[in-house]
Amino acid sequence: MNDDDNHKTSTLDLNLQLGLGFHVEKNVSKSLVNSKNDLAFELSLKRGYADEQVEEEDEEIAINTTNDRNGCTKKLRLTKEQSTMLEDAFKLHNTINTAQKRALAEKLNLKQRQVEVWFQNRRARTKLKQTEVNCIFLKKCHDKLSEENLKLKRELVELRALKVGAPNTSQSSSKGADWNICSSCKKIWKPNEEEDVVRKSSHSTIELD
DNA sequence: CGAAGAACCACTGTTACATCA
């Protein structure tokens, strides 16, 4: 690592510590990388050469994965410190650009790929959590509206009962009280005059839902 | 200028492993 690299890393580290690097947009971050003699670095970054270079560097640093007998990568948990710092970075910005990824990976002794995967998984977890919160919220709304709807239907029944029970109507006052709310299906129904109470399937109803 | 292909990135779903009760 040359002096320019050290300068770049220390600048980025400072940004990470101060939370500056995650407040800027992607292109602005690129201009940060682009400072001074970093034009060549940016060009190589654009062409993907930088990643190859970093991959080689990654092999030199300690990582949280080991190989088992079959050569498969074994998953090891991130340390508390690594998780905390990743969380802090995520709080500032839930996506990272290449430079930030590189700086974080270097700082945490991880591969860039690990940092990238961590952010992907973290975003997925956040989204899942938010979906759950939204579901709970919508369910509460639904329950509240259902309750309100039921209340309004009951009011309607009462008003109809009053209307049919009022003087100068052609119907008898007792008929208004015939409207019922089925406790199981929550339908408002009016049994036919000759209908058996048990034969609820044929009653005239008002849908509540 | 538009089309095709490459490279990159983010997202989603899945798998495999670590940890805990």
Next chain:
DNA sequence: ATTGATGTAACAGTGGTTCTT
């Protein structure tokens, strides 16, 4: 010591965007 549940690191597949030819 064993087992099932849970959390999560890692991966594969896919689609969108950007750049190059």
